[in-house]
Amino acid sequence: xxxxxxxxxxxxxxxxxxxxxHIIIEASRKGSRKAQEQLFRQMYAFAMGIAMRYAxxxxxxxxxxxxxxxKVFKSLHSFDENKGHFHGWLKRIVVNEGLDHIKQRSKFxxxxxxxxxxxxxxxAIIEAMNAAExxxxxxxxxxxxxxxxxLYAIEGYTHKEIxxxxxxxxxxxxxxxxxxxxxxxxxxxxxxxx
Amino acid sequence: MNTKKTYEHLITEKLETExxxxxxxxxxxxxxxxxxxxxxxxxxxxxxxxxxxxxxTTVSTIAIVAGCLIAVVMLFFLIKKSGKxxxxxxxxxxxxxxxxxxxxxxxxxxxxxxxGKVIPYPNKQNQITPVTIxxxxxxxxxxxxxSATIMxxxxxxxxxxxxxxxxxxxxxxxxxxxxxIPLKKPRGVPMGSNDYKIxxxxxxxx
Numbered sequence: 001x002x003x004x005x006x007x008x009x010x011x012x013x014x015x016x017x018x019x020x021x022h023i024i025i026e027a028s029r030k031g032s033r034k035a036q037e038q039l040f041r042q043m044y045a046f047a048m049g050i051a052m053r054y055a056x057x058x059x060x061x062x063x064x065x066x067x068x069x070x071k072v073f074k075s076l077h078s079f080d081e082n083k084g085h086f087h088g089w090l091k092r093i094v095v096n097e098g099l100d101h102i103k104q105r106s107k108f109x110x111x112x113x114x115x116x117x118x119x120x121x122x123x124a125i126i127e128a129m130n131a132a133e134x135x136x137x138x139x140x141x142x143x144x145x146x147x148x149x150x151l152y153a154i155e156g157y158t159h160k161e162i163x164x165x166x167x168x169x170x171x172x173x174x175x176x177x178x179x180x181x182x183x184x185x186x187x188x189x190x191x192x193x194x
Numbered sequence: 195m196n197t198k199k200t201y202e203h204l205i206t207e208k209l210e211t212e213x214x215x216x217x218x219x220x221x222x223x224x225x226x227x228x229x230x231x232x233x234x235x236x237x238x239x240x241x242x243x244x245x246x247x248x249x250x251t252t253v254s255t256i257a258i259v260a261g262c263l264i265a266v267v268m269l270f271f272l273i274k275k276s277g278k279x280x281x282x283x284x285x286x287x288x289x290x291x292x293x294x295x296x297x298x299x300x301x302x303x304x305x306x307x308x309x310g311k312v313i314p315y316p317n318k319q320n321q322i323t324p325v326t327i328x329x330x331x332x333x334x335x336x337x338x339x340x341s342a343t344i345m346x347x348x349x350x351x352x353x354x355x356x357x358x359x360x361x362x363x364x365x366x367x368x369x370x371x372x373x374x375i376p377l378k379k380p381r382g383v384p385m386g387s388n389d390y391k392i393x394x395x396x397x398x399x400x
Binding site for chain 2: 031033036037040041044045048049052053058061062065066069070073074121122123126127129130131132134135138152153154156181
């Protein structure tokens with residue numbers, strides 16, 4: 001009897017999940033409310049984790065989620081599986097909705113970064129903290145700085161992409177990132193000193 | 195290019211794996227469902243409106259076309275009717291004119307009911323069309339004897355015509371019948387009864 005390795009098993013399950021997701025997406029496209037609910041529940045943790053990064057609290061995250069998923073179901077026909085994974089497509093929609101949410105709360109100033117000092121943050125402090133604590137500090141940043149920091153430091157976007165998404169210059173994006181890093185360093189340093 | 199710091203990689207890793215997700219799936223789905231249902235209703239209403247607008251447009255187009263057709267048909271009949279009236283008027287005028295010119299009336303009874311034979315025109319049975327009446331007497335009246343010789347002949351331009359369309363079974367009143375009867379010119383030497391008498395020559399007895 002042939003024995004299956006761990007990688008083979010995980011690959012099998014991944015393929016199986018993708019196939020299931022494909023079936024649910026197809027049914028959701030046709031307007032099946034049950035399939036849409038199934039898709040929402042299947043993607044809830046993934047999408048809520050992204051929404052939480054841009055929200056001040058759970059209620060904000062719920063607003064972002066509901067608006068994002070309505071958009072998902074309305075524009076599901078435009079999703080092309082050949083161009084990328086559903087997770088990436090969904091993430092982009094949730095991030096855009098999160099950014100719209102932040103934009104409603106604040107304006108991005110026109111300050112541009114010319115030169116910035118590199119903040120020094122001890123990795124040990126980060127490792128000692130849990131995700132909720134880290135998120136708590138990030139949420140204390142000004143909304144615009146919060147958005148740029150999350151986009152750059154967590155989502156991995158470039159300044160050019162951030163500038164395009166937020167309608168600001170790359171210099172302004174750099175300035176917000178620098179501001180975010182400095183403020184985070186100050187807060188984490190204060191915790192470390194305690 | 196994105197140049198993440200080491201601590202930022204750590205933050206990302208922690209947020210992706212350890213961030214607690216609040217259990218709000220039911221509440222959020224309820225909101226999404228309400229929004230989707232509302233949008234579906236609006237779309238349905240819009241579709242219905244479009245369909246009803248299209249239907250009403252079609253109905254109104256059909257109504258307009260039908261109206262036009264009815265109007266055209268009515269106009270056609272009106273024109274036809276007025277044409278008939280005009281022709282009837284012309285006939286009447288013509289009859290009146292004939293009446294004035296000739297002032298001759300003949301007894302139509304002699305044609306139909308007086309034992310005479312009416313020979314209809316072959317193509318138009320039961321209808322007397324313009325005719326030439328032959329065999330009229332010297333006085334202009336057709337006698338019963340003469341009526342037997344009446345022929346209904348096709349109209350020619352040279353003939354004196356009687357413009358009447360009458361059905362033999364339902365002949366109009368006598369007064370309404372007008373005719374132009376050609377007077378037969380007397381031919382030859384006029385002869386009296388005296389001309390046929392054989393006068394016996396008296397023999398001289400002496």
